[in-house]
Amino acid sequence: MSMRCAVTIRLAATSLLAIGATTLPAAAQAQEHGLSQPAMPLSDALQRIGAHWNKPLDIDPDAVKGMTANAVVDARSEKDAVRQATRGLDVAVQVDTDGRIAILNDIVVVAQRDEAETNVMVRNTSTSSRLGQSLREQARNTQVISSKLLEQQQARSLQEALTNAGGVVVNTVTTLGSPTYTVRGFTSNGAVNGIASPSSSAFAAGASVPLPNIERIEVLKGPDAILLGADSLGGTVNIVTKKPSADELLYVSGDVGSFGLVRGTVDANRAISDDNRWSARIIASAGKADHNFGGYRGNEDYLFAPSLRFKNATTDAIVSATVSTQFFGMTPYDILNLTNKQLYPLPVNQPIITEDQFVRLGNTQFNAEITQKVADWLTIVARGQHLNNTVGARNYSPGARGTKAGDILFLLSGSQQKSRADNLDGYARIRFATGAVRHKILAGFNYLNTETAQNEASPSPAPVTYNILTQTPKPPLYATSFALSFTQPVTQNGWYGQYLAEFWKLHLTAGLRGNSGTTNFNIVGQPSQSYSSSKVTTNYGAVVDITDSLSVFGSVASGFTLTFVLDFNKTKLPDNRTRNAETGFKWDLFDKRVLLTASWFSLRQSTLLARDPLHRGFSIATPGQLNRGIDINLSGEPIKGLSVTAAYTRTTFKYLAPNSVIGTIIYAQPRDLYNVYASYQRPVSDTVKLGLGGGVNGNSSSSIDGFGTWYVPPSVQANLNAFASIGKLDINFGVRNLFDRINYGPTRLSLYVPYRETRNWRLTVGYRFR
Structure with a gap:
């Protein structure tokens, strides 16, 4: 053998x-x-x-x-x-x-394709568990969205991919359409390949990674997610990029669809040495659409992602690069008429003011990681990441209401932002046994240095009053000159340690993380200001194997977020402290072909930052909030050919104390989030396989403001896909929002109620040359 x-x-x-x-x-x-x-x-x-x-x-x-x-x-x-x-x-x-x-x-001498590329169900995490635990063994609720599932669903954006994630709400509350999100009600800055980077821009880490280069999306929920960084209080989303393997692969695919969608993708991978220990992979894609469903500029993206890997019995080293440019057309939206509390009767496909509003995101990212098995009892892991991001925005942003029906005061927005981030993370993992007790001890260090420079339109354009009903007057031109507004360098250091003890049916974990950081505010025309903070956080967890198929778990953690936001008086707002707890069970069903995870969680934060109602563009500190709920995830293949994924989250939100400024209701957060997707594929001959997939995702209503004055109605969307594999040819035809339901996204602004996609179709054709 x-x-x-x-x-x-x-x-x-x-x-x-x-x-x-x-x-x-x-x-x-x-x-x-x-x-x-x-x-x-x-x-x-x-x-x-x-x-x-x-x-x-x-x-x-x-x-x-x-x-x-x-x-x-x-x-x-x-x-x-x-x-x-x-x-x-x-x-x-x-x-x-x-x-x-x-x-x-069991020593893997050569690199192999990850299970997330070949299976809907994933049992092992790639980079998020530094202790090397499987999903079943972790004392937290972790959900993995595989690239195989995204391929079946024809997902084309991070927002579409995260509809599979329980407890995750994608942000659609700004005209920039920024791909940020909350996990269990708290903002997360995300991570890429296990490296969490606090973001100084409006984009979460990982949002700049196009989907063709994503191997899996790990949704790390629960207290232990704090170990990946202090800024992810309810959880975080870890984007894992695709890796080379010794398997030979050359796959070419193309997409066409509604709104003039055209896209092409090439994925080439193979071993490049006779012993199969060196392998390389190149992923490239390009796509664009004439317009989006609201009539604004269509999304456009370009990707080039080469990577190189060396893998033998003791060493696994990967270097990779991601170079991408993405244009996001403005998210279509409507405006609430406060007189009758109804939306203005505007056609969904009619742009407000002009159709050429967009945000551009450029990304150059270099990653390097090495896992070195020094001895049977000692493994060392080191990771590094360098990131350059550029963001440009051009849009009209609704700012206030006029005196005449339909009159809206628009701000002519134009901005340019550049950011750089350097991140190093390394740790050593030791394992040994004393009698019947198995031990793992881990110690590591993280260093992050970022700098953001913001340019604003110069001179600052005056607001313009535009009537959305009569579409008059003609809007002014966009700004063409920009001047530096501020720079913000940030340095953060973190050290962490974890301990795992396993004996009989018990798995006990404990962890520490120390965070310290310094930031400087260099606002043009004002004196520079510097702030520093530090804090040590803890977490504890336990897993008990009731049977070979059923386990229960629990965990509790303290959290800490360094706040570098200034109020109107240029005073730094207080840091945020949290206390998070979770308990639940994990159950292997159908001879371990399906994994069901269910948990109850309680997340408490001391301080909440809110928009200053008196000074536009500034924030104030208000009492924190308490989020409690249940989270249920299911994934697997109960019978051969049938794949199922599902998630349901119900959360109750409340403020720790009444507040006259922001109200008593947590806004822009639906209480219920749900999704289910199933596909069945069956061979009809030696060379032909046919299949059908379908799913539903949605959420309950959500308040627009903290007083419950206006609500966004519930949202539900049904999608359908038909598959065929004929020899080396793959065909996937899908219809999204099958019943063409008008859905709206959560929002904090009555002047901006975002639409979700209308009915559209996509056809994907792929061919496996090798």
Whole structure:
């Protein structure tokens, strides 16, 4: 058997034991008494297990040489005994069709395609768990959106992808259409490849990564997500980019669709050395649309993403680059008529003022990471990231109401922003055992340095009154000259440590993170100001395996966000402190082909920043809020060919104290969020496979202001896809918003109520050359 064939993910292999094993009378008798044995050489332990259940074992001597088995406690089956004995060891367990169990070498010598590219259900995290735990083993609710699922759904933007994420609300409350989001009611700045970067711009980390280069989206919910950075209090979204592998791949696809959509993508990957240890990948895409569903400029994007990888038994090193340019046409919107509390009767496809309003995002990102196994007990990981972003905006932003019906005072917005970020993250992970207890200790350090420069239109254009009903008068031209408004350099340091202890059916974790930061405000024409803050946060978690398929978990953490926002008097607003808790269960169903996770959470923050009602453009500090709710996620393949993903979150929001400035209702946050998507594919011949997929996503109503004066109605959208694979040819035809329902997004402004997409179609054709 080749080394490559021997490589198997242990969790998937052990799930097959229940299917492949045949019960013998002697085994049934042994199960009644169970098996317990102390830690001992792995070869001896496996032989004892085989003899106890009278079953043959195929053991690779080189795979188990020098290894010590874990203690086995009251195992009721050979499957359970092997699982206990080999947990945490670099061996793979395979089951042949005749029930014979093989113990093989689990060291992956060459790089292979990640499971997120081939499966809808993902069991292992890629970069978010520094302790190397699977989703089942983590003391938090983690949801993974695979690129395979996004491919089936024909998702084309981060906003579309995150409709699969429970508890995540994508921001649509500004005319810039900024791809930012909240997780369980709190803003998250996101992460890319496990590196969390507090963002000084209106865009979250990862928003600048086009979907063709995304391998998976890890939605890290719950208290432990704070370990990835102090700014993600309710959770965070970790974008993982695609990696090279030794598999040869050349896939070309093209899209056409509504509103003049045209797109092409090339994904080329292969080993570039004779021993398959060096591999390279290039992903390139280009696409544009004539206009969006509101009649504004269509989205346009270009991507070039090369990467190089070296992988052997002890080293995994990856260097990659992402160069992209994206244009986002302004999000279509309507305006609320305060007289009758109804939206103005404007056609959905009619732009307000002009159609050429947009925001441009340019991104150049370099990543490097290395995982080095120094010894069986020691692994070192180092990551680095350099990012340059440019943002340009050109739009008319509604600012106030006039005295005449339909008169709106628009601000002629024009701005340019440049930001740079350098991020280093490294840690060492040690593992060892003392008797029946397995330990992992992790210590690491993070360094972040960013600088943002903001340019504003010069001279600042005067507001213009425009009537949205009569479409008069003719609007002024956009600004053509810009001047520096401010610069904001930020330096943050973080150190962290984690400890994991596992014994019997218990997994206990504890963590510390220290954050310190300094920022400077260099506002043109004003004295420079500098601020520094530091804080240590803690988190604790536990997982208890009730059965081989069911576990319960709980975690609690303190959080801290360094606030660098100034009020109207140029005084820094107070930092934010949080206390977050979560408890729930994880249940493997259908012979571990489906994972169900359900949890209850409670998130509390001390301070909430709100818009200053007296001074436009400034913020004030108000009492914090308490968010509590339930979060349910399901993903997997209950029967062969049928894939299902679903999520439901219900959250209750309330302020810690009444506030006359912002009201008593948490606005722009729906109480209920839900989504479900299922697809079924079946071969009809040796070369032809047909399939159908469909889903529904939506949310409950949400208040526009803190007093419940106006509400955005509930939203629901149905999507449908039909698939066909004919030899190497793939065809996917989809219709989004099948019933052409008029939906609106959450908003904080009665002057800006954003529409969600109208009915549209997409056709994707792909061909596998290799």
